[in-house]
Amino acid sequence: MNRQTDAKPRKRQFLAPEFVRAMLAGHSALGLAFAALIYIVCLSGTLTVFMHELQRWEQPNAPVIDGRATPQMLDNAVRNGQAQALKDNAAHDLFVMGPGTLSPRMTVNYHDHETGVDGSWIADAEGNLVARIKAPWAEFIANLHMALHLPRTWGLFLVGLTGVALLSSLISGLLSHPRLFKDAFYFRRGGSYRLQEADVHNRLGVWGLPFHVVVSLTGALLGLSTLIVGVLALAAYDGDSEKAFAEILGPRPSEDETAAPVPDLQAMIAQVRAQHAEAVISSVHIGHIGKVGQIVTISMRSPGHLPFGNPYIFDGNGKSLGDGGQETGSVGQQILGVLQPLHFGWFGGIPIKVIYALLGLALTVVTHTGVTIWLARRRDKGRPVPGWERVWAAVGWSQPLAFATTAIAALTIGHSRVWVYLATLAASLLLARFTPDGEATARILRLLSGVGLTAAVATHAWIWSGYVTDAMAWYVTTALLATAILIAGPAVRRPRAATSSRTVPA
């Protein structure tokens, strides 16, 4: 992060100017190297906070359920899910997410890693499977955030590395800001463009720091976990990563494939409730369902805790094998439990999601202004790089446009293919080639983004008019239109007269 200082400091500063200048050089180099990746991961992460709401927007006629899952409801959903999985030749692992944990919908997923077949369904309040989940846009955004649409292992690693780079930037940014407290509330518009951008960069960076550290740290760990556990397995588990994961995640199903009945889930839930009367059901996972070696994990959430639910584990005969300790267990177990809720902001309903989105957007702006500060500094020093100014404007403002085009593709052809995203990005970069400066590039792309998002909403209205039963669809539509206005609105106004570094895109 940039800093501002007195020309003649009256007292010795906590960090020596030479150290700060060296830190700033490192901060600048790292920021520039990873800027585009961090920006895309942060912006798509901001949208991923609302993944379940976007899913509901894409399928606004599916049932929503008031309140939490009952044992009977869950039991029915598991049995109906198993029957459907058998039809689809995918009855291996089955997962039911109850309503009220992540969204008011009950979903059933099954997967067989041997046949490679999987299925995802929405269930009604009786546990009947009523519709296959079809939310390609939400899936596209989530996959962009988690794996950049690369092959999963490589994508996770690259996103994890991006998290490390972000964490490193936060460390170096903090250490290059010795007037952290003195400047803590300065926010000035007008005057030097570079200092104006530095104010935005520093204020959003510093005051959002707890959030920025938590999401970068948890994101890095989630992304790098396969690599870390792989090395750990080599060192201590004979190279078997499954064994290492089992050490953390608890008992795994055995390989005995002899058929067996699905155990009585209601009895297991009653067993947990005998110990934890206030616990509500979050989800059920059955590994190797309908086999002798099956393992049932029932996640139940007690009040006052962040995890989606503490896993209570049972064997195929309904015998308790213990719990994951994610609510009251050891420090490692509790950290494991909060990793995902804290990373995605899925623990406190819509108000927390809105705060997460605002802070996620703040981190995105911090990343964007980091580069614009560098570009403005080059211009102020008489060494402008207009080509890079246009490229950065294209990278930044092509993203909302690409989200709009992928949404339209998802709604019309049923897929948000990555080529639609890449084509939008390529077209934006091509457009930048023919614009006079970065500001013009940003202005055109902002207008196109506004038009694109409005077109996506119009497409949705055209397809779903008269069929919407889930009110969330109207809220998402309103939010998308508001976003379109906020993005395009400032671009409609006439551009201001250029000052020294004014042509750097805002």
Add this chain to the structure above:
Amino acid sequence: MPSTAFDPQSLYGLAATLLLAIGLGLLRSSWSHRGGRSLHRLAGWLAVVLGVGTFVQGFGGEVGTTYALLGLSMVAFAVIAIGLERRAARERPQREIALEPEDRPTNWPRAISKSLLAIVLAGVASIGLGVAFAVAMPLAPTDRIVLGGLLVPVLWGAGMAWTLCDARLVRATILLLIVSAVGYGIAFLPKVLS
């Protein structure tokens, strides 16, 4: 944060947010005043601590602390936005000139070496230390594995920041190699000895 308008948690949330707003307002007043106002600073920190405490009291330690940190960020953004200062274009007081990054001569081989150090070697060293922690610390298996895993991005990030800030490539290389040797030595020693 609270789910309904007037339940006890809503009131705790409201009171805590107000305390944070008062605290940050006082801190702003102290830090923006030349020479500082120590009474405002003290009262400001006190109100912030009380705000965090009120969140914890209302929502419990785990959820309350999380809400407090989120609330602190949001209230700070609001205080900053309220204090927006508009200035005439081109006005640029001397005291606001930003410190510049160190100007370092660079070339492609040096840039590639730095990247390898910061991304590859710092990564190798941090994974080594994290796995050594996960293997050797006298803790329950889940604790040492999760804490060891959590150490990796922290050490990698710190290593990245340090190698990119340090102009001397040889020093960073030697230190990271030593750290890697120690980390992997500890991690793989039990396997080698068994």
